[in-house]
Amino acid sequence: MALAFVLNTKSEILKIRKTAAYWLTIAGAALVPLMMTAAYILRPDVFVPGMKADPWTRHLMGCWESAAAFLLPMYVILVTSLVVQTEYKNNTWKQVYATPRSYGDIYFSKFLVIHLLILSCFILFNTLVLLGGLLTGLLNADYHFLESTVPWKTMLILGSKLYVSILGITAIQYWLSLRLKNYIMPLGIGLALLITGLIILRWDKVIYFPYAYTTLTYIKAGNKHEYYSLIWFAVITMLGFIDTINRKERG
Amino acid sequence: MLLRCKINRLIQNFKAISSPFQINFRATSSNSMNPLVIETQHLNFSFNGGQKILKDLSLKVPKASIYGFLGPNGAGKTTTIRLLLGLLKTQSGIISLFGKDFVKNRIPVLRRVGSLIEQPSLYPHLSGKENLEIFRLSYQCDRKRIGEVLDLVGLKDAANKKAKAYSLGMKQRLAIAVSLLHEPELLILDEPTNGLDPTGIIETRELIKKLNREFGTTIIVSSHMLAEVEKMATHVGIINKGKLLFQGELSELQQLKSKSSAIELEVSNTTRAREILQEHLPLKKVNGTKIQVAYESRERNGEMNQMLVQNGVQVYQMAVTQNDLENLFIQITSE
Numbered sequence: 072m073a074l075a076f077v078l079n080t081k082s083e084i085l086k087i088r089k090t091a092a093y094w095l096t097i098a099g100a101a102l103v104p105l106m107m108t109a110a111y112i113l114r115p116d117v118f119v120p121g122m123k124a125d126p127w128t129r130h131l132m133g134c135w136e137s138a139a140a141f142l143l144p145m146y147v148i149l150v151t152s153l154v155v156q157t158e159y160k161n162n163t164w165k166q167v168y169a170t171p172r173s174y175g176d177i178y179f180s181k182f183l184v185i186h187l188l189i190l191s192c193f194i195l196f197n198t199l200v201l202l203g204g205l206l207t208g209l210l211n212a213d214y215h216f217l218e219s220t221v222p223w224k225t226m227l228i229l230g231s232k233l234y235v236s237i238l239g240i241t242a243i244q245y246w247l248s249l250r251l252k253n254y255i256m257p258l259g260i261g262l263a264l265l266i267t268g269l270i271i272l273r274w275d276k277v278i279y280f281p282y283a284y285t286t287l288t289y290i291k292a293g294n295k296h297e298y299y300s301l302i303w304f305a306v307i308t309m310l311g312f313i314d315t316i317n318r319k320e321r322g
Numbered sequence: 323m324l325l326r327c328k329i330n331r332l333i334q335n336f337k338a339i340s341s342p343f344q345i346n347f348r349a350t351s352s353n354s355m356n357p358l359v360i361e362t363q364h365l366n367f368s369f370n371g372g373q374k375i376l377k378d379l380s381l382k383v384p385k386a387s388i389y390g391f392l393g394p395n396g397a398g399k400t401t402t403i404r405l406l407l408g409l410l411k412t413q414s415g416i417i418s419l420f421g422k423d424f425v426k427n428r429i430p431v432l433r434r435v436g437s438l439i440e441q442p443s444l445y446p447h448l449s450g451k452e453n454l455e456i457f458r459l460s461y462q463c464d465r466k467r468i469g470e471v472l473d474l475v476g477l478k479d480a481a482n483k484k485a486k487a488y489s490l491g492m493k494q495r496l497a498i499a500v501s502l503l504h505e506p507e508l509l510i511l512d513e514p515t516n517g518l519d520p521t522g523i524i525e526t527r528e529l530i531k532k533l534n535r536e537f538g539t540t541i542i543v544s545s546h547m548l549a550e551v552e553k554m555a556t557h558v559g560i561i562n563k564g565k566l567l568f569q570g571e572l573s574e575l576q577q578l579k580s581k582s583s584a585i586e587l588e589v590s591n592t593t594r595a596r597e598i599l600q601e602h603l604p605l606k607k608v609n610g611t612k613i614q615v616a617y618e619s620r621e622r623n624g625e626m627n628q629m630l631v632q633n634g635v636q637v638y639q640m641a642v643t644q645n646d647l648e649n650l651f652i653q654i655t656s657e
Contacts, residue, residue, distance in 0.1 A: 074462075075462065078459045078460070078462060079459060079460055081459055082455075082456045082457075082459035082460055085448075085452065085455060085456050085459070086445055086448075086456055088447075088448070088452075089447055089448075090447055157445070161443065161444065161445055161446060162440075162441060162443055163443040163444070163445065165404075165407075165409055165439050165440075165443060166437075166439070166443035166457070166500070167443075167460075168407070168408065168409055169407045169408075169409065169432060169435070169437045169439070170432065170457065170460040170461065171428075171429045171430070171432040171433040171460070171461065172429075172460055173429060318411075319410065319411045320409070320410055320411075321408075321409045321410075322409050322439075
């Protein structure tokens with residue numbers, strides 16, 4: 072059973088190799104750190120004064136500032152859609168369901184692959200943040216990247232908190248992507264909800280709204296919403312699974 | 323209404339003609355040597371409670387047979403196949419594969435089944451080999467099977483090419499390779515020759531026969547072309563509008579064909595012609611200037627002509643009526 076799950080997850084990983092989801096993970100992770108690095112190198116006059124003290128934390132927070140509120144949840148919405156769409160687009164759900172795999176295996180192995188992609192994106196993002204800082208320090212000694220210590224703990228904690236914050240969205244988007252054959256639908260719904268989250272940010276009930284959680288984490292609005300994100304994740308993941316088991320038509 | 327009459331007439335004809343064969347068939351199917359690999363009992367299905375797609379379908383596919391599942395588009399073939407694979411939820415009736423209830427034994431049953439449903443299910447961004455690897459992991463079979471199935475379907479040279487660069491025939495063959503990875507005892511092929519060129523059709527047919535002959539694989543292959551089924555099937559099931567109209571060995575269907583085909587003669591004097599022919603041949607019917615006689619052989623046709631002419635009856639026209647198997651099929655299935 073466990074072996075089958077490992078092998079099938081491996082098979083799911085193989086499926087998304089060189090697909091749009093795969094490239095999006097790389098491009099999505101690289102976009103902000105590369106742009107920030109380019110900006111530091113090209114415009115030291117603008118950036119050097121602000122980065123005298125603790126350049127690494129400023130750099131890290133600067134990168135997340137652009138990424139956390141919109142780009143990260145948007146990436147999650149896109150990648151979830153794209154992974155599921157691989158089956159719809161190629162008309163392969165039928166073949167997947169005709170293999171001797173349990174419904175749990177099919178549902179959770181694909182969901183796990185989506186999370187592996189998201190985690191890879193986090194790791195790549197942070198790696199590029201580090202490399203960007205190093206490169207900037209090497210090219211321009213006015214930045215004190217090389218002499219300063221890297222705030223590993225902040226990096227890890229912020230990364231983990233943001234990951235927890237998107238868990239709720241992953242479950243909702245996964246269910247939507249499984250149910251809606253046309254990939255524009257989960258994408259459109261996700262985008263609309265994400266924008267709604269940004270609009271209602273000042274509302275006191277916003278902690279119940281999963282699409283606003285990454286912004287709440289970034290602006291350090293407590294950690295209550297992170298627990299809610301876990302609840303959303305657990306509940307929707309289970310509902311989506313029950314729905315998968317009970318579907319009348321597959322593929 | 324007209325159709326129903328036709329069907330009733332055909333069924334009556336069939337019953338009258340083929341009762342000995344039916345007994346024969348029952349005897350083989352209950353024989354322990356040939357247990358049923360697929361058996362459905364009173365399968366009914368409708369989408370969203372609407373019109374019935376399948377009506378009381380009871381399929382019987384014996385072991386080691388090539389079962390041609392024949393019917394026009396929209397007859398319910400794909401629905402039946404989807405039910406057999408659990409892609410649709412059974413609404414009423416029982417499906418057993420290898421003598422086991424499918425719903426309760428989905429995974430162990432699917433381990434013994436290979437399938438190709440409608441168009442090939444492949445990942446175009448991956449090579450043929452990688453596509454096979456994906457399914458190999460799910461079936462947990464040995465890595466050497468990839469080479470073996472590629473060999474079997476003749477795709478060894480294109481193994482590292484991306485599936486999107488494959489021709490339709492190659493895609494179809496790769497999909498068949500996928501279905502063969504785990505050496506299934508039962509192969510379910512839905513319209514495997516759809517969209518193939520004549521060479522592709524022949525190759526696929528030969529492959530199906532080979533699998534059946536060399537590995538004893540039971541194969542159910544759906545098609546809307548009678549001629550194609552006739553060339554490979556040992557058993558046939560004909561479905562129309564969700565109902566099974568005929569089920570039995572191919573020979574039974576062919577028997578039905580020869581018994582129901584006739585020669586139609588247009589003559590100058592039907593009364594006289596009738597007198598002459600009656601002594602030698604059973605007459606089917608007389609209709610104005612035309613007479614119908616049971617078809618036996620070409621030589622017999624020649625003799626018939628000679629007899630009539632020698633006895634002073636002019637023969638204007640002589641033709642085999644359109645009652646061959648192809649037309650039987652059209653008769654059964656057309657409106």
